[in-house]
Amino acid sequence: MRYIIVLCLLVFVSCKNEQKTSEDLNQIADVETISVEDIKLEIYDFNGLEKFLNQNDEKVHVVNFWATWCAPCVKELPHFEALQENYKSKGVEVLLVSLDFPNQYEKKLKPFIVKYNLKSRILVLDDVDMNTWIPKINKDWDGAIPVTIIYNKDKRQFYNQTFTYNELEKELKQFLN
Amino acid sequence: MKIFKILTVLAVVIVASAFTSSVVDKGYKIGDIATDFKLENIDGNMVSMADYNEAKGFIVIFTCNTCPYAVLYEDRIVALDEKYASKGYPVIAIMPNDTDIMPGDSMEAMKSRATTKGFSFPYLMDKGQKIYPQYGATKTPHVYVLQKTKKGNEVKYIGAIDDNYKDPALVNTKYVENAVDALLDGKEINETKTRAIGCSIKVKK
Numbered sequence: 001m002r003y004i005i006v007l008c009l010l011v012f013v014s015c016k017n018e019q020k021t022s023e024d025l026n027q028i029a030d031v032e033t034i035s036v037e038d039i040k041l042e043i044y045d046f047n048g049l050e051k052f053l054n055q056n057d058e059k060v061h062v063v064n065f066w067a068t069w070c071a072p073c074v075k076e077l078p079h080f081e082a083l084q085e086n087y088k089s090k091g092v093e094v095l096l097v098s099l100d101f102p103n104q105y106e107k108k109l110k111p112f113i114v115k116y117n118l119k120s121r122i123l124v125l126d127d128v129d130m131n132t133w134i135p136k137i138n139k140d141w142d143g144a145i146p147v148t149i150i151y152n153k154d155k156r157q158f159y160n161q162t163f164t165y166n167e168l169e170k171e172l173k174q175f176l177n
Numbered sequence: 178m179k180i181f182k183i184l185t186v187l188a189v190v191i192v193a194s195a196f197t198s199s200v201v202d203k204g205y206k207i208g209d210i211a212t213d214f215k216l217e218n219i220d221g222n223m224v225s226m227a228d229y230n231e232a233k234g235f236i237v238i239f240t241c242n243t244c245p246y247a248v249l250y251e252d253r254i255v256a257l258d259e260k261y262a263s264k265g266y267p268v269i270a271i272m273p274n275d276t277d278i279m280p281g282d283s284m285e286a287m288k289s290r291a292t293t294k295g296f297s298f299p300y301l302m303d304k305g306q307k308i309y310p311q312y313g314a315t316k317t318p319h320v321y322v323l324q325k326t327k328k329g330n331e332v333k334y335i336g337a338i339d340d341n342y343k344d345p346a347l348v349n350t351k352y353v354e355n356a357v358d359a360l361l362d363g364k365e366i367n368e369t370k371t372r373a374i375g376c377s378i379k380v381k382k
Contacts, residue, residue: 069245071278072377099374101245101343128341131352134372143337144316144377 034117036110043105043124046133052095052123053137056153059091060175062168063149065125065137067099068112072162073146077116079165083172084120090176094120099145102126150175204313207369210329211237211321214308216271216301219288224269224299226323226330233265234324234333234360236353239303239314241272242290243281244376247317249342251294254318257338257353258298266322266357268298273309273317274379276302309378316375322356333360336371 044052055061064080066073077096084094096118100109105124113122127133134143138158141147148159148168152175159171205211213226226235236257240247258268274282284302291300303309312321313335322334334356339348352371359366 070376071379128343128347130342130373131337131340131368131371134374141372142315143372143374145374146377 039110045127060152063095065097068108096122098124205332209332218299236268237321240318241282244317270300273303278379337373
């Protein structure tokens with residue numbers, strides 16, 4: 001039980017801060033897996049989410065919109081996880097924005113995060129007024145997911161497609177100097 | 178040899194650009210004439226828009242069994258047909274997914290779902306997936322309101338059913354109802370295009 005509490009703290013710290021703890025976490029997580037009770041979801045409406053789509057810092061941000069019910073999203077998720085793992089030391093930050101329904105947070109989303117041991121930061125977007133916020137993300141997006149945004153402070157690209165790891169890495173490299 | 182190389186590059190460029198442009202502007206815009214279809218219904222009969230002599234238009238909805246958004250809208254789709262079929266705008270539902278990828282959208286599953294939910298309208302299978310790309314549907318549910326004109330069935334509205342997928346009681350704007358009401362009253366449609374999150378239509382790669 002104590003172990004779980006420590007783990008829970010580590011998860012919290014690793015989300016907020018730096019890589020060292022998350023590497024420690026990796027080692028621990030291999031032994032002891034995180035449980036559903038340890039997960040605290042970060043839930044936002046679009047106004048709350050917007051700042052994560054416009055961070056003016058030195059990092060490259062890879063933002064993927066997905067949901068557990070979206071099969072092609074789930075299929076490409078490991079590529080985003082791998083990208084996060086391989087490029088975090090190069091100032092890349094992967095953000096997974098879940099569009100799961102609120103009544104599925106406990107039943108599906110949290111168990112999914114545990115089952116696949118997701119390491120990237122996960123935000124949850126809960127905002128029904130889609131016709132307002134979808135065009136703010138991209139004017140050509142009609143709402144089918146998955147979609148991905150890669151941006152840094154100089155440029156931004158919107159991808160209405162699914163990715164293989166190689167495709168994703170190739171796009172990312174255009175943002176790395 | 179060099180020529181061969183150039184030709185190969187050229188072919189790649191052509192294929193790539195064809196792919197890109199088809200992604201960007203595929204499908205109907207408001208004012209286009211929508212193609213009719215002849216698709217199998219859950220009762221085994223073939224259904225076309227041309228079969229509806231009395232109709233003034235159609236509410237064509239690309240939907241399926243397996244998408245949670247589509248499921249949340251099932252009762253509202255039934256309600257749309259109840260309200261508007263008698264006024265000349267019946268619902269026609271079309272299931273666009275590849276059923277090898279989504280076995281939960283098979284004809285058997287469609288029949289069973291339609292029975293459970295009391296579908297009063299045709300629920301057609303886009304067998305061979307020839308129709309939805311012409312419309313430009315990308316997800317479920319995806320609505321096209323059509324008006325019968327001398328030129329054919331003209332696209333008048335494309336998009337979502339309303340602005341609250343979660344709770345019908347909290348809907349502020351009923352996009353499809355507003356569009357059909359406007360057509361019935363001979364008025365301009367306020368919002369002809371809306372967007373919503375949905376499940377991408379499943380195609381074999």
